[in-house]
Amino acid sequence: xxxxxxxxxxxxxxxxxxxxxxxxxxxxxxxxxxWYKQEKKAPTFLFMLTSSGIEKKSGRLSSILxxxxxxxxxxxxxxxxxxxxIYLCASTYxxxxxxxxxxxxxxxxxxxx
Amino acid sequence: xxxxxxxxxxxxxxxxxxxxxxxSPRSGDLSVYWYQQSLDQGLQFLIQYYNGEERxxxxxxxxxxxxxxxxxxxxxxxxxxxxxxxxxxxxxxxVGDFSIYNEQFFGPGTRLTVL
Numbered sequence: 001x002x003x004x005x006x007x008x009x010x011x012x013x014x015x016x017x018x019x020x021x022x023x024x025x026x027x028x029x030x031x032x033x034x035w036y037k038q039e040k041k042a043p044t045f046l047f048m049l050t051s052s053g054i055e056k057k058s059g060r061l062s063s064i065l066x067x068x069x070x071x072x073x074x075x076x077x078x079x080x081x082x083x084x085x086i087y088l089c090a091s092t093y094x095x096x097x098x099x100x101x102x103x104x105x106x107x108x109x110x111x112x113x
Numbered sequence: 114x115x116x117x118x119x120x121x122x123x124x125x126x127x128x129x130x131x132x133x134x135x136x137s138p139r140s141g142d143l144s145v146y147w148y149q150q151s152l153d154q155g156l157q158f159l160i161q162y163y164n165g166e167e168r169x170x171x172x173x174x175x176x177x178x179x180x181x182x183x184x185x186x187x188x189x190x191x192x193x194x195x196x197x198x199x200x201x202x203x204x205x206x207x208v209g210d211f212s213i214y215n216e217q218f219f220g221p222g223t224r225l226t227v228l
Contacts, residue, residue, distance in 0.1 A: 042219030099169035103156040
């Protein structure tokens with residue numbers, strides 16, 4: 001059974017700290033790994049990763065994929081209270097007559113001032 | 114605002130009933146995706162349509178069905194509702210087909226409460 005596991009489930013840090021969120025996956029016919037940020041409403045897209053070892057960066061956020069060890073990390077540096085959210089990772093799969101994506105349960109990140 | 118609209122915003126109904134959730138994708142997007150988010154299961158992919166055709170299927174129950182119309186809006190039909198169907202249902206849209214992944218834009222969701 002395909003699964004995506006995120007850790008930690010919850011994380012509380014102070015503003016200015018750096019955090020690392022983890023996502024491991026076991027997915028047949030893996031295609032890509034996605035990161036989303038979900039605040040009170042709908043998830044918003046952060047990154048899509050398809051190749052190992054290539055870091056994607058957007059401001060203070062960065063992410064990298066390791067396809068050999070089947071995991072990805074999301075780093076947030078110099079955290080701000082606006083970074084407080086649930087961070088979701090998802091793995092897409094395609095092939096064998098089945099396409100889809102599987103989400104992890106998310107990491108709830110709380111940034112304290 | 115992602116440009117994806119969903120109606121209704123909130124729906125309360127009784128067990129055994131049937132409801133229809135509606136989604137209008139962003140202008141120009143041909144793919145529509147449906148997701149269910151509950152506290153215990155997290156966010157689950159249900160189904161995807163591309164230009165009117167079903168293209169990918171996830172953990173969608175047989176009691177649920179969906180379709181995408183010629184104007185590209187989509188409807189998710191939930192029947193014989195059970196308490197466990199209470200959840201937030203998201204619709205998302207993207208330009209391309211699932212097989213060539215494109216960024217998905219999520220709508221605000223419909224919160225379904227089954228009593």
